[in-house]
Amino acid sequence: MNDKVPNDPDIGSLETEMNRGFLHILVLTLLEKDMYGYSMVKHMETLGYKVEENTLYPLLRRLEKNGWIASKWDLTEDRPRKFYGITPEGRTLRAGLLEVWKNQNRVLDEITKEMRHV
Amino acid sequence: MSDKLEAYLEEISHFLSGRAEREEILSEIRSHIMEKAAEGPGEFTDAAIEKAIAAFGPARKVAESYLDESRPIIAPAYKRYLFRYTTLLFAFHTLLTIAAVVFKQDFILFPFLFMPRLGVIEALMYLPTAFLADLGIVAVVLYFITQSGKDVKLPWPKFAVDLDEVKPPTGKLLWSRIFTGIGAVVMLAITDFALYLFAKYQTIIFVNLDWTDPRPLFTPGAGRRISLIIITGFAVSTLTLLIKLFTRSRWVDVVNSVISLGLIGLLLTQPFDNLFAVRIAENMLPKIRFAAKFTLLFIALMTTIELVKNIVVISRRKLAKIS
Numbered sequence: 093m094n095d096k097v098p099n100d101p102d103i104g105s106l107e108t109e110m111n112r113g114f115l116h117i118l119v120l121t122l123l124e125k126d127m128y129g130y131s132m133v134k135h136m137e138t139l140g141y142k143v144e145e146n147t148l149y150p151l152l153r154r155l156e157k158n159g160w161i162a163s164k165w166d167l168t169e170d171r172p173r174k175f176y177g178i179t180p181e182g183r184t185l186r187a188g189l190l191e192v193w194k195n196q197n198r199v200l201d202e203i204t205k206e207m208r209h210v
Numbered sequence: 211m212s213d214k215l216e217a218y219l220e221e222i223s224h225f226l227s228g229r230a231e232r233e234e235i236l237s238e239i240r241s242h243i244m245e246k247a248a249e250g251p252g253e254f255t256d257a258a259i260e261k262a263i264a265a266f267g268p269a270r271k272v273a274e275s276y277l278d279e280s281r282p283i284i285a286p287a288y289k290r291y292l293f294r295y296t297t298l299l300f301a302f303h304t305l306l307t308i309a310a311v312v313f314k315q316d317f318i319l320f321p322f323l324f325m326p327r328l329g330v331i332e333a334l335m336y337l338p339t340a341f342l343a344d345l346g347i348v349a350v351v352l353y354f355i356t357q358s359g360k361d362v363k364l365p366w367p368k369f370a371v372d373l374d375e376v377k378p379p380t381g382k383l384l385w386s387r388i389f390t391g392i393g394a395v396v397m398l399a400i401t402d403f404a405l406y407l408f409a410k411y412q413t414i415i416f417v418n419l420d421w422t423d424p425r426p427l428f429t430p431g432a433g434r435r436i437s438l439i440i441i442t443g444f445a446v447s448t449l450t451l452l453i454k455l456f457t458r459s460r461w462v463d464v465v466n467s468v469i470s471l472g473l474i475g476l477l478l479t480q481p482f483d484n485l486f487a488v489r490i491a492e493n494m495l496p497k498i499r500f501a502a503k504f505t506l507l508f509i510a511l512m513t514t515i516e517l518v519k520n521i522v523v524i525s526r527r528k529l530a531k532i533s
Contacts (some may be wrong), residue, residue, distance in 0.1 A: 146266055171241060
């Protein structure tokens with residue numbers, strides 16, 4: 093056993109790492125209905141999930157670049173807004189990511205159950 | 211429109227320069243900040259915009275979050291080769307520099323290197339520049355390899371000393387301090403004795419060990435100059451050892467090497483004619499001159515290698531801390 097004093101757990105940076113994948117799924121799920129960036133931030137906040145604005149917008153850009161979401165500017169309101177919506181390719185990706193996520197959860201649940209009997 | 215918002219967007223724009231979609235990105239950030247600033251109670255104020263900007267983050271960080279897809283300048287797998295290859299290249303470069311000094315010749319390795327004929331002081335001044343040039347060449351090569359996106363397996367001889375593995379001694383700190391302390395005491399005694407001799411005889415180099423009738427090796431002027439240079443060298447070594455009792459910083463060694471190189475340079479520039487106070491056969495003089503020059507250049511080479519090694523280790527540690 094290592095007798096070194098362990099570092100304090102830095103949940104903040106690990107959470108950022110974990111959120112990176114989760115945010116992809118979350119955004120692709122939210123965009124089943126057309127939304128603009130700010131409305132997504134607010135919506136996530138109401139669900140108790142805080143997203144950094146400077147993380148969300150670059151992610152939207154990357155998803156759009158890959159063809160998983162599409163965007164269009166709405167200039168009819170008093171303020172211009174860029175709305176995003178999921179594409180068929182994005183739905184396929186979301187299904188794949190959800191499958192991965194569910195599998196990870198299942199593995200973790202099973203290991204936790206096994207550990208209870210140790 | 212708020213001046214603060216425009217200044218913020220301008221700053222992001224500066225960091226995004228060259229990106230085709232820059233305007234689109236800025237429009238979206240502007241839209242977000244305006245939306246957020248308008249959300250609070252009361253009027254749409256500058257304070258609200260400032261708050262929204264602060265929440266969005268510093269301009270450079272925002273711009274970088276859009277740029278993070280790009281390939282690194284040098285891939286992490288090749289980073290260690292930056293100093294590995296620079297060390298090899300610089301060792302070769304140093305050898306050519308020494309050859310240029312000793313043989314008084316120009317060298318051209320077309321199209322890579324032109325090595326002009328150099329004097330000793332010029333060579334010492336040239337070496338740090340050569341190191342930076344070598345570092346730059348290796349960095350450019352690794353940059354192109356990284357940008358090619360190919361998995362190039364870079365060679366590294368197994369027998370070569372890997373500076374990455376140069377680590378500070380972990381245990382036995384007490385013994386290391388004891389030896390450093392003994393060294394410091396010995397060097398202090400040597401320096402004191404040299405100062406005593408210099409104060410009494412104006413030189414520290416003699417051809418006999420008879421203190422009742424000492425015979426200096428060099429003529430008075432040359433003996434004084436050379437003795438002072440050597441005493442300075444002793445004093446610097448003593449001081450280095452004393453400082454190393456309290457710190458293990460490699461910067462101490464770097465400063466010691468730089469001063470030593472300067473002193474060796476001074477010794478090499480001393481005029482050789484009318485140097486000796488004792489009679490020496492004419493045919494021996496060129497041989498003594500060559501041997502003295504060769505010895506000093508060899509010491510200079512060893513000191514330079516030590517200097518580069520320490521700089522590389524310091525740089526690697528700094529890199530490791532940054533990454």
